[in-house]
Amino acid sequence: MYKDTNKRSIAKGVSWRFFATTTTIIIVYVFFGRLDLAIAAGLLETVAKIGLYWAHERAWFKIKWGRKKIEPFNIWFTGLPLSGKTTIADAVYKELEKLDIPIERIDSKDIRDIAPNIGFSREDRNRHMHRIGHLIKTLQNNSVSTVASFVSPYRESRKAIRDMVKNNVVVYVKADIETCKVRDYKGVYKKAISGELKNFSGVNDVYEEPQHAEIIINTDNTSVEEATIIIVKYIKKNYVK
Known part of the structure; x- marks a missing residue:
């Protein structure tokens, strides 16, 4: 991604003004024959247009009509491991990027890769969610929306997120645990069942279903494409009008 520097913008403005003024000079000379x-x-046109452009922009800056303010939102995907959170969240993020709004993607795996020493006890997870909430809040303070996907198995941590951030949309990605086991390409459910993995949500630790989710997606009978349409439609209706 490239962004014009101030010097480049000034150079573009000066070069355009030069060509525009030169064009005016040539036209006047062709018609009147007086250099x-x-x-x-040409000089009069340059001065006049600079002044008129400044006045025009100042006037429109004060006019609120036609402005569209987009409040930053957070889409919080929660569900059992391998329920489909990350896959759907990735698809939703790609669609929302097309709307040309500031938006970031946050996934549990990426965060744990950065901070691998985060534990899986209830206390550790709640503390971890609190940190994520602060991260999202900071992004929102800079008008950046977020798409976040975390198992987040405990109601108290999800409530903490809702209390911390603005416009929080909880998407409960629901799936039968047997379905999740079938999708277990990493073998994590087998390790949890055998006792090799501790504090594994849905096996040897609880997953507390959301009671007030804005959207519920059952991936047992809903495709990624269908889920994406449902979620993006909700966001467009409520936040990106």
Whole structure:
């Protein structure tokens, strides 16, 4: 991604003004045959247009009509491991990117790769969710929306997120645990069942279903494409009008 620097923007403005003024001078000279008149007209046009452009922009800056303010939102995907959270969240993020709004993607795996020493006890997870809430809040303070996907198995941590951030949309990605086991390409459910993995949500630790989720997606009978349409439609209706 490239962004014009101030110097580049100034250079573009000056070059455009030069070509525009030169064009005016040539046109006046062609019609009247007087170079002095052509140069005077070109200079007068330059000064006049700079002043008029400034006044025009100042006037529109004060006019609120037609402005669209997009409040930053957070889509919080929660559900059992391998319920489909990350896959759907990735698809939703790609669709929302097309709306040309500031938005970031936050996934539990990426965060744990950065901070691998985060534990899986209830206390550790709640503390971890609190940190994520602060991260999202900071992004929202800079007008950046977020798409976050975390197992987040405890109601108290999800409530903490809702209390910390604005416009929090909980998407409960629901799936039968047997379905999740079938999708277990990493073998984590087998390790949890055998006791090799501790504090594994849905096996040897609880997953407390959301009671007030804005959207519920049952991936046993809903495709990624269908889920994406449902969620994006909700966001467009409520936040990106």
